[in-house]
Amino acid sequence: MKAYIWTIGCQMNRAESIALGADLQSLGFEPVRNAREADIVVLNTCVVRQSAEDKVRGMLGFVSGIKSARPHMHIAVTGCFVEEDVKELNRLFPFVDHFFGPGRLQDFHGWLCNRILKRDTDIVRIEIQQISPVSAYLPIIQGCNNFCSYCIVPYRRGRERSRPAQEILAEAEELVKRGAREIVLLGQNVNTYGHDLSPASDLSRLLYMLSDLNGLHRIRFLTNHPKDMSESLIQAIKGLPKVCRHVCLPLQAGDDEVLKKMNRGYTRDDYFALLARVRQSVQYMAISTDLIVGFPGETEQQFNNSYAAIKSLRFDTVHVAAYSSRPGTAACAKYLDDVPQQIKLDRLHAIEELQSGIQSEINGALVGTTAEILVEGTKAGKWYGRTGSDRLVFFKDERDLKGQLVEVEIQTASPWALQGVATPVRSL
Numbered sequence: 001m002k003a004y005i006w007t008i009g010c011q012m013n014r015a016e017s018i019a020l021g022a023d024l025q026s027l028g029f030e031p032v033r034n035a036r037e038a039d040i041v042v043l044n045t046c047v048v049r050q051s052a053e054d055k056v057r058g059m060l061g062f063v064s065g066i067k068s069a070r071p072h073m074h075i076a077v078t079g080c081f082v083e084e085d086v087k088e089l090n091r092l093f094p095f096v097d098h099f100f101g102p103g104r105l106q107d108f109h110g111w112l113c114n115r116i117l118k119r120d121t122d123i124v125r126i127e128i129q130q131i132s133p134v135s136a137y138l139p140i141i142q143g144c145n146n147f148c149s150y151c152i153v154p155y156r157r158g159r160e161r162s163r164p165a166q167e168i169l170a171e172a173e174e175l176v177k178r179g180a181r182e183i184v185l186l187g188q189n190v191n192t193y194g195h196d197l198s199p200a201s202d203l204s205r206l207l208y209m210l211s212d213l214n215g216l217h218r219i220r221f222l223t224n225h226p227k228d229m230s231e232s233l234i235q236a237i238k239g240l241p242k243v244c245r246h247v248c249l250p251l252q253a254g255d256d257e258v259l260k261k262m263n264r265g266y267t268r269d270d271y272f273a274l275l276a277r278v279r280q281s282v283q284y285m286a287i288s289t290d291l292i293v294g295f296p297g298e299t300e301q302q303f304n305n306s307y308a309a310i311k312s313l314r315f316d317t318v319h320v321a322a323y324s325s326r327p328g329t330a331a332c333a334k335y336l337d338d339v340p341q342q343i344k345l346d347r348l349h350a351i352e353e354l355q356s357g358i359q360s361e362i363n364g365a366l367v368g369t370t371a372e373i374l375v376e377g378t379k380a381g382k383w384y385g386r387t388g389s390d391r392l393v394f395f396k397d398e399r400d401l402k403g404q405l406v407e408v409e410i411q412t413a414s415p416w417a418l419q420g421v422a423t424p425v426r427s428l
């Protein structure tokens with residue numbers, strides 16, 4: 001039996017697809033790269049933007065065509081396209097055999113065993129797998145309690161549910177045994193990790209526990225809601241050498257009225273104060289952010305406030321997106337999506353151009369310095385890897401350096417990547 005998994009969307013989706021693939025393989029399925037060859041197709045979907053939803057609908061049409069020619073093929077759909085009540089989805093897409101909500105891996109396993117393989121459902125602990133020989137995703141908290149007005153995630157992934165620290169630790173140990181040197185902790189908002197556990201815990205405590213793992217070299221995490229960024233986390237980043245000095249703190253808008261309409265729970269001044277505190281506490285901290293342009297009613301002045309914030313805060317990376325109205329969200333119900341598409345795109349390009357200049361300057365200043373790179377693999381005849389601050393670095397070397405920490409002297413820089421020459425410092 002052959003299985004094909006198609007994935008779109010965030011790192012959580014990618015992590016869940018890796019787990020689904022592991023489950024399929026443990027049940028004897030062989031992975032294939034083409035849906036036409038598969039006995040089972042799993043679509044792991046995203047509806048955070050209209051463009052993503054359009055791709056999902058396109059893919060559904062595509063696999064429906066394949067299934068008409070190969071009726072024995074099974075189709076399962078998961079991810080944020082799947083609503084709590086699947087009646088309407090079943091009516092619209094009758095060729096789909098099973099819809100299951102995001103993260104509901106046990107549900108998928110039960111369906112696969114009972115309905116497809118016709119065997120008893122064993123209690124399964126779905127094994128996590130690595131995203132590369134060096135790095136692995138490890139989800140630590142599911143769902144979100146924030147209800148940002150533009151976001152569909154809390155309606156599809158539900159409220160926050162933290163995984164017990166011992167479970168996370170056991171998986172991390174297993175990953176390290178298989179050769180992972182970097183673990184990326186995932187959650188819609190990792191900053192609230194542990195508040196729902198008994199006894200309550202938090203991300204900083206988890207980082208201290210994970211830091212004790214021999215063989216693990218780097219720990220990353222994303223995403224951090226600015227309103228929940230605690231002092232204990234800032235101190236853990238500062239004090240724990242394995243924790244990368246890199247956080248993703250989505251600003252989303254640099255204007256107070258827009259932030260209020262987005263229900264983000266902080267003002268522009270709160271955000272500026274947080275960044276100043278983080279940067280003062282932790283030297284060389286890399287900060288990335290997300291920004292939405294063209295939110296309903298966003299005036300030229302309000303956009304200028306976002307532009308000025310990006311200019312002044314000098315982020316290491318900015319992911320900018322044009323607002324996309326999502327049915328089912330508060331913003332869609334309350335506000336007219338009234339910023340014309342061309343203006344949204346002009347604003348998006350203005351931010352991209354601004355940020356490209358900032359990244360050129362930040363990266364340019366690294367020429368002549370030495371950075372520690374965790375080597376991931378090769379591309380076009382060069383080794384590549386990332387710095388602790390998540391910068392991509394390429395270099396040429398004859399030795400096999402995969403999975404090693406290497407000191408690289410930076411020789412040239414562009415806004416998106418650095419090039420250099422290497423001297424291995426230690427083998428892991």
Ligand code: SF4
Nearest residue numbers: 144147148151153188
């Ligand atoms: S914090 Fe806001 S944007 Fe992020 S997943 Fe939760 S509701 Fe969505």
